[in-house]
Amino acid sequence: METRRAESFSDGVFAVAITVLVFNLLPIARHGIKFDELVRDAWPQYAGYVVSFLTIGIMWLNHHTLMAQLAKVDRITLVINTFLLMGVVAVPFPTALVADNLAHGTKVESARLAAVVYGLLLIAISIAYSGLWMYVAANQDTLGARKIRTPLEATIRFSAGLLGYVAGTLVAAFGSPYVAMVIFAAIAVYYLFDHLPDPTGEDGGPPAAGVPGSTSDYDGGPPAG
Amino acid sequence: METRRAESFSDGVFAVAITVLVFNLLPIARHGIKFDELVRDAWPQYAGYVVSFLTIGIMWLNHHTLMAQLAKVDRITLVINTFLLMGVVAVPFPTALVADNLAHGTKVESARLAAVVYGLLLIAISIAYSGLWMYVAANQDTLGARKIRTPLEATIRFSAGLLGYVAGTLVAAFGSPYVAMVIFAAIAVYYLFDHLPDPTGEDGGPPAAGVPGSTSDYDGGPPAG
Amino acid sequence: METRRAESFSDGVFAVAITVLVFNLLPIARHGIKFDELVRDAWPQYAGYVVSFLTIGIMWLNHHTLMAQLAKVDRITLVINTFLLMGVVAVPFPTALVADNLAHGTKVESARLAAVVYGLLLIAISIAYSGLWMYVAANQDTLGARKIRTPLEATIRFSAGLLGYVAGTLVAAFGSPYVAMVIFAAIAVYYLFDHLPDPTGEDGGPPAAGVPGSTSDYDGGPPAG
Amino acid sequence: METRRAESFSDGVFAVAITVLVFNLLPIARHGIKFDELVRDAWPQYAGYVVSFLTIGIMWLNHHTLMAQLAKVDRITLVINTFLLMGVVAVPFPTALVADNLAHGTKVESARLAAVVYGLLLIAISIAYSGLWMYVAANQDTLGARKIRTPLEATIRFSAGLLGYVAGTLVAAFGSPYVAMVIFAAIAVYYLFDHLPDPTGEDGGPPAAGVPGSTSDYDGGPPAG
Numbered sequence: 001m002e003t004r005r006a007e008s009f010s011d012g013v014f015a016v017a018i019t020v021l022v023f024n025l026l027p028i029a030r031h032g033i034k035f036d037e038l039v040r041d042a043w044p045q046y047a048g049y050v051v052s053f054l055t056i057g058i059m060w061l062n063h064h065t066l067m068a069q070l071a072k073v074d075r076i077t078l079v080i081n082t083f084l085l086m087g088v089v090a091v092p093f094p095t096a097l098v099a100d101n102l103a104h105g106t107k108v109e110s111a112r113l114a115a116v117v118y119g120l121l122l123i124a125i126s127i128a129y130s131g132l133w134m135y136v137a138a139n140q141d142t143l144g145a146r147k148i149r150t151p152l153e154a155t156i157r158f159s160a161g162l163l164g165y166v167a168g169t170l171v172a173a174f175g176s177p178y179v180a181m182v183i184f185a186a187i188a189v190y191y192l193f194d195h196l197p198d199p200t201g202e203d204g205g206p207p208a209a210g211v212p213g214s215t216s217d218y219d220g221g222p223p224a225g
Numbered sequence: 226m227e228t229r230r231a232e233s234f235s236d237g238v239f240a241v242a243i244t245v246l247v248f249n250l251l252p253i254a255r256h257g258i259k260f261d262e263l264v265r266d267a268w269p270q271y272a273g274y275v276v277s278f279l280t281i282g283i284m285w286l287n288h289h290t291l292m293a294q295l296a297k298v299d300r301i302t303l304v305i306n307t308f309l310l311m312g313v314v315a316v317p318f319p320t321a322l323v324a325d326n327l328a329h330g331t332k333v334e335s336a337r338l339a340a341v342v343y344g345l346l347l348i349a350i351s352i353a354y355s356g357l358w359m360y361v362a363a364n365q366d367t368l369g370a371r372k373i374r375t376p377l378e379a380t381i382r383f384s385a386g387l388l389g390y391v392a393g394t395l396v397a398a399f400g401s402p403y404v405a406m407v408i409f410a411a412i413a414v415y416y417l418f419d420h421l422p423d424p425t426g427e428d429g430g431p432p433a434a435g436v437p438g439s440t441s442d443y444d445g446g447p448p449a450g
Numbered sequence: 451m452e453t454r455r456a457e458s459f460s461d462g463v464f465a466v467a468i469t470v471l472v473f474n475l476l477p478i479a480r481h482g483i484k485f486d487e488l489v490r491d492a493w494p495q496y497a498g499y500v501v502s503f504l505t506i507g508i509m510w511l512n513h514h515t516l517m518a519q520l521a522k523v524d525r526i527t528l529v530i531n532t533f534l535l536m537g538v539v540a541v542p543f544p545t546a547l548v549a550d551n552l553a554h555g556t557k558v559e560s561a562r563l564a565a566v567v568y569g570l571l572l573i574a575i576s577i578a579y580s581g582l583w584m585y586v587a588a589n590q591d592t593l594g595a596r597k598i599r600t601p602l603e604a605t606i607r608f609s610a611g612l613l614g615y616v617a618g619t620l621v622a623a624f625g626s627p628y629v630a631m632v633i634f635a636a637i638a639v640y641y642l643f644d645h646l647p648d649p650t651g652e653d654g655g656p657p658a659a660g661v662p663g664s665t666s667d668y669d670g671g672p673p674a675g
Numbered sequence: 676m677e678t679r680r681a682e683s684f685s686d687g688v689f690a691v692a693i694t695v696l697v698f699n700l701l702p703i704a705r706h707g708i709k710f711d712e713l714v715r716d717a718w719p720q721y722a723g724y725v726v727s728f729l730t731i732g733i734m735w736l737n738h739h740t741l742m743a744q745l746a747k748v749d750r751i752t753l754v755i756n757t758f759l760l761m762g763v764v765a766v767p768f769p770t771a772l773v774a775d776n777l778a779h780g781t782k783v784e785s786a787r788l789a790a791v792v793y794g795l796l797l798i799a800i801s802i803a804y805s806g807l808w809m810y811v812a813a814n815q816d817t818l819g820a821r822k823i824r825t826p827l828e829a830t831i832r833f834s835a836g837l838l839g840y841v842a843g844t845l846v847a848a849f850g851s852p853y854v855a856m857v858i859f860a861a862i863a864v865y866y867l868f869d870h871l872p873d874p875t876g877e878d879g880g881p882p883a884a885g886v887p888g889s890t891s892d893y894d895g896g897p898p899a900g
Binding site: 007008011012014015016018019021022023025026028029030031032033034035038049050053054057060061064192193 | 680683684687688690691692695698699750753754757760761764765767768769771772774775776778781782784785788789792
C-alpha cells in the first residue's frame with residue numbers, strides 16, 4: 001500500500017482521538033455553576049486535558065516523522081500501526097480515569113490506580129512505536145524512501161521516552177500519583193520543544209532549502225538522532 | 226465521480242467510527258475507582274474494544290484494497306458503499322451491547338442476544354462487501370483501473386469471512402455467546418495477519434519494486450487471490 | 451481559496467456528522483437487555499439512523515457534485531457553505547428527537563413536534579443548497595471550472611427536494627408524523643437511486659471514457675439536468 | 676515538515692471540533708418533548724451552537740489563510756499550532772457552560788462566570804493566532820512561500836479581534852453576560868462577511884484568474900490587509 005493512504009487514515013484517527021479529549025470536560029458544565037466547582041474541583045480535568053493533548057500531539061508528530069521515511073508500507077507495518085492506533089484512540093479513557101481520581105477527597109489507592117493505568121497505556125504505545133521503528137529500520141531497503149542515517153541513535157531516543165514512561169508508572173505505583181502525572185507532562189513538554197527530529201532537517205545537518213513559491217513534496221531527511 | 230473523493234470520504238467515516246469505540250470505555254472511569262471495578266467488571270469492555278477495533282481496521286484495509294482497483298466510481302458503487310458505511314458506523318452499538326451483557330452476573334439470554342446482534346451486523350457488512358466486490362468485478366471494463374486477475378478466488382475469500390460470521394452467529398444463538406465472540410476475534414486476527422491481499426502485491430506474484438526516493442503513486446496489482 | 455481545501459474541510463465535517471448518528475443508538479445498549487427492548491422499543495432509533503444516514507449521505511454527494519463544478523471558491527461561497535454545514539451537523543439532534551418520540555406510548559403532540567423540527571431542519575439545509583447553487587450558477591464565469599449546461603433544470607431539481615421536505619413537514623404538522631417520516635425516507639431513497647446527476651456524466655450525455663490504468667483527475671461534466 | 680501535512684491534520688481537528696458542538700444539543704431530545712421545553716428552555720443551546728459554529732468556522736478560515744502563506748513549517752510553528760488547536764478543541768466546553776447557565780431562572784453569577792470563561796478561551800485562542808502570525812511574519816524568509824505584503828496591517832487586524840474578545844469578557848464580568856454573548860456573536864458575523872483577507876486575493880489587488888478546466892494548485896496572494 002502506498003504510504004499516503006495509510007498516513008491519511010492514521011491522521012484522521014489522531015485528529016478524532018485528540019478531539020475526544022474535550023468530552024472529559026463537557027460534564028463539568030452544569031446549570032448554576034459556581035466558581036469553586038469550575039476551578040477547584042475541576043482542575044484535574046483541565047490538567048488531564050492539557051497533558052493528554054500534548055502527548056497525542058507529539059505522538060502524531062512522531063508518527064509523521066516515521067512515515068515520512070517510507071516510500072510504501074507492507075502488511076506488517078500496517079498491523080503494527082493498527083495496534084499503535086488502538087493505543088492512541090484509548091488515551092481519553094485513562095485521562096478520564098486520572099481526572100476523576102486526582103481531585104481532592106479521593107483515596108490515594110484510586111489515584112494511584114488511575115495514574116498506573118495512564119502510565120501503562122503510554123508504555124504500550126511507546127512499545128508499539130519502538131516496534132514500528134525497529135521493523136522499518138530493519139527493512140529500509142524494501143520500504144524506505146531514503147537511507148535512514150542513524151537508526152541506532154533514533155532507536156535510543158525512542159527508548160528514552162519509553163524509559164521515562166516506565167519511571168513515571170513506577171512512581172505512580174509506589175510513590176505519588178501526582179508526581180507521576182507531572183513526569184508524564186514533563187516528558188510531553190520535553191519532546192515538544194526539544195528533541196524530536198524534524199523530517200525537514202531543521203534540527204541537524206544542513207537545513208533543506210525552502211524554495212519560495214514552490215509547493216514542495218520534499219519530506220526532508222532522516223531523523224538526525 | 227473520481228475514486229479519490231469517495232475514498233477520502235470513506236476514510237474519514239472509518240477513522241471516526243473506529244475512534245467512537247473509546248466512548249464505550251469512558252463510563253468505566255469513575256470517582257473512587259477500585260481494582261476490581263477496573264479489571265474484573267470491565268474486561269468485556271476492553272475485549273469488545275479490541276475485537277471491534279481490529280474488525281473495523283481490517284474493514285478499512287479491505288475497503289482500500291477494493292477501491293485501489295478502480296479508476297472511477299459510478300452511482301451504483303456509491304449506493305452500495307453508503308450501505309456498507311452505514312454498517313461500519315453502527316459497529317460501536319453492538320460492541321456496547323456485548324460489553325454490557327457479557328460481564329459476570331448477566332443472564333445468558335441477554336448475552337446471547339447481544340452476541341447475535343453483533344454477528345448479524347458483521348454479516349450485513351460482509352454482504353455489502355461481497356455485493357460491492359461482485360458489482361465491481363462484473364463492471365471492471367467500465368470502472369477498473371486494471372484487469373482484476375482472479376475475481377473468482379477473491380470472491381471465495383470474501384465469502385469465507387461471511388461464512389465465519391454466520392458460524393459465529395449460530396454459535397451465539399444456540400451455543401455459547403462467549404465462544405461466539407472468540408470466533409469473531411479469531412476471524413479478525415486471521416485476516417489481519419494472513420489473508421488479505423495487499424494491493425502492492427507483496428502476498429503473491431512478483432513484488433512491486435519499491436524505488437527508494439520516489440513518492441510512488443503506484444497502487445499495485447490486483448488481489449492475488 | 452482553492453476548491454480542494456474547502457472540499458476537504460467539508461468532507462471531514464460530513465464524515466463526522468454522519469458518524470455522530472450512532473450516538474443515538476448507544477443508549478439502547480443496557481445491562482440485561484431483553485428482546486422487546488431491543489426490537490419493539492428501539493425501532494424508531496434504527497429507523498431514524500437509517501433515514502438520517504441516507505439523507506446526510508446524499509447531501510454529501512450533492513455537495514460534491516456542486517463543488518466539482520468550481521475552479522475556486524470565493525468569500526460568499528464559503529459563507530453559504532458554513533451555514534449549510536451548520537445545518538448538516540445539526541441533523542443528529544432532530545433525529546434523536548424523532549426517535550425518542552415516535553415509539554409507542556408517546557403522545558401524538560410530541561411525535562408531531564419532533565417530526566416538524568426534523569422537517570424544518572431539512573428545509574433549512576435545502577434552502578442553503580439552493581442558495582449555494584443559485585449563487586454558483588450566477589457567478590460561473592468567475593468561479594466555474596467549466597460551463598454549467600443547464601442551471602435552470604438543475605435549479606428545478608434542487609427545488610423539487612425542497613418541495614418534498616415542505617410537504618413532509620406539513621404532513622407532520624397537520625397529519626401523521628409517521629407518514630411524514632416515511633416521506634422523508636422516500637425522498638432520500640429516491641435521490642439515492644435515481645436523480646442526482648453524477649459529475650462524471652454517467653446519467654446523461656456520452657459517458658466519460660474510463661481509461662484503465664490511469665488515476666484520472668477528471669471530474670466529469672456538468673450535471674445533465 | 677511540509678505545510679500540507681500540518682494543514683491536513685489541523686483541518687481534521689477543526690472538522691471534528693466543530694461537529695462536537697452538536698453534542699450540546701442532543702440532551703434536549705427527550706421522550707414526550709413539549710413545545711416550551713424545545714423552544715423557550717433550550718434557546719441558549721441553539722444560540723450557543725450558532726455562535727460557536729460561526730466562531731470555529733472563521734478560525735478555520737483564518738488558519739487556512741495563514742497556512743497558505745507558508746512553503747513549509749518548522750518546529751516552533753508546530754508547537755504554537757498545537758496550543759492553538761488545544762484551544763479550538765476546547766470551545767464546546769464553555770459553549771455548554773454558557774448554554775446551561777443563560778436560560779431563564781439561572782443566577783446571574785453563574786451566567787456571568789460562564790460568559791467570562793467563554794471569553795477567556797476566545798482570548799487565549801486569539802493570542803495563539805497572533806503569536807503564530809507574528810512568528811510567521813518574522814520568519815517569512817525561511818518559511819514563506821511568498822512575500823507577505825503588509826504584516827503590520829494584518830497584525831493590527833488580528834489584534835482587533837483580540838480586543839473585541841477582551842471587551843466582551845469585561846462586559847461579561849462587570850456588565851451583562853447576555854450582552855457579552857451578543858458581542859461574541861457580532862465579532863463572528865463581522866469577520867464572516869467582511870474582513871478576513873482571502874488568500875486568492877479577491878478582497879484587494881487584481882483577482883487571480885480562474886482558469887476554467889484546470890485544477891489549479893495556486894493558493895493566491897498574501898492577505899491584502
